[in-house]
Amino acid sequence: MSGLAILLVDDHPVVREGYRRLIERQPGLRVVAEAETAAEAYEAYRRCRPDVTILDMSLPGAGGLEAIRHIRQWDKGARILVFTMHQSAAFAVKAFEAGALGYITKTSPPSELIRAVEAISRGGHSISADIAAELAAERLTNRTSPLDGLGVREAEILRMFAAGMETERIAAALNLSLKTVQNYHYQIKAKTGARTDAHLVWMAISAGLLADDCPPQ
Amino acid sequence: MSGLAILLVDDHPVVREGYRRLIERQPGLRVVAEAETAAEAYEAYRRCRPDVTILDMSLPGAGGLEAIRHIRQWDKGARILVFTMHQSAAFAVKAFEAGALGYITKTSPPSELIRAVEAISRGGHSISADIAAELAAERLTNRTSPLDGLGVREAEILRMFAAGMETERIAAALNLSLKTVQNYHYQIKAKTGARTDAHLVWMAISAGLLADDCPPQ
DNA sequence: AATTCCGCCGGGCAAATTTCCCGATCTCAC
DNA sequence: GTGAGATCGGGAAATTTGCCCGGCGGAATT
Structure with a gap:
């Protein structure tokens, strides 16, 4: 050497x-x-x-x-x-x-x-x-993630969604109507520009939204 | 000492x-x-x-x-x-x-x-x-990933999907009917037991299906 | 105080997708 | 050659999405 x-x-x-x-x-x-x-x-x-x-x-x-x-x-x-x-x-x-x-x-x-x-x-x-x-x-x-235009509620739902929870379970956990969660889901996609759920997951990851307990189940 | x-x-x-x-x-x-x-x-x-x-x-x-x-x-x-x-x-x-x-x-x-x-x-x-x-x-x-029951085509589609591609684009890229890709999508979820698209993304990640170019765009 | 703005919450409805079911090939192994 | 399984897609019902709307309550502006 x-x-x-x-x-x-x-x-x-x-x-x-x-x-x-x-x-x-x-x-x-x-x-x-x-x-x-x-x-x-x-x-x-x-x-x-x-x-x-x-x-x-x-x-x-x-x-x-x-x-x-x-x-x-x-x-x-x-x-x-x-x-x-x-x-x-x-x-x-x-x-x-x-x-x-x-x-x-x-x-x-x-x-x-x-x-x-x-x-x-x-x-x-x-x-x-x-x-x-x-x-x-x-x-x-230019500290601008595509995610920081989101409200707290939106971010919260995004986190749960990206962690793999079903829409229905999120609604139940948050005491919201199923429809509301669906609307948030849509709203989040619109705000972030994600055209795909998978895309959304990646955004959540790169924004550090997920804790260390990412892998579901 | x-x-x-x-x-x-x-x-x-x-x-x-x-x-x-x-x-x-x-x-x-x-x-x-x-x-x-x-x-x-x-x-x-x-x-x-x-x-x-x-x-x-x-x-x-x-x-x-x-x-x-x-x-x-x-x-x-x-x-x-x-x-x-x-x-x-x-x-x-x-x-x-x-x-x-x-x-x-x-x-x-x-x-x-x-x-x-x-x-x-x-x-x-x-x-x-x-x-x-x-x-x-x-x-x-337990050395069994839930993903190794998938066929090559299924794995391929899962990879593209998890990378954030829209169903339609996958179909175009693979010269398949939109319907076929939709069916694969469903089939994959059924085989892996994922109840959510986000869940599927995590599985693909932990199975190492994605290259290093994960973040879409 | 009045008004406006904005985040939260959800209904409605058409369009799209998902969920299952099915059948047709084609290959491969036994 | 027969059965198993992977690949490819149609069909119909159920769900979800996409987009628009309205109501509520708090904060900021005027």
């Missing part, structure tokens, strides 16, 4: 070379493979099983997001650090959704890349300061 | 005393602190940072589970051994979920407690033989 094995994926050889130098100057880090495309990245990953994969978002062919998903599908534990020029929180969110553990923009000082690699190799996360700031701002201004 | 430092948490002073004697008779073990409540346990833990914490589940106030979670939140590496009268696999599961590393019932011979403390101090786990047997039996008899 001589340090962390790193896979470098970037379609620009010059950039790759520069960062390979930077990385290999660090004791404990070594580049074990390089790739230019999403397909190559996947191949190289399977061959080398690196500890950390550093990956650019804009790859020819399938694209960086696809590469992340593909690799993560093969190895759920893959530690992928996105290192890219896209200075956009939206991109970062997509990357994290695809399974990346870190997102560093190329405008960051080299030391930040090194720190990120080390953080990720230990199972942590890492985000560029600029992206983090943007995300934080978005959180603060 | 003269042996393992132990924190003893139990609301019953007599029991505490008895086991303190037992423990201190062992070379290499010593009790460095005792506590009666969840809050005291947390305080004592922060003060002493014991190697192993022996903790009863039924504490006045917050309760044992809360205490485990609280301590583990402060110190992810805390080694907590639950030592309790509750001879129930369900309780044990809850304890492990909360972050305990061992679960020994008070009906066990004292030697088992000592062995458990030593096992846990070395980073291992420990379960009472009776609880282990109960859990194993549960696995063997």
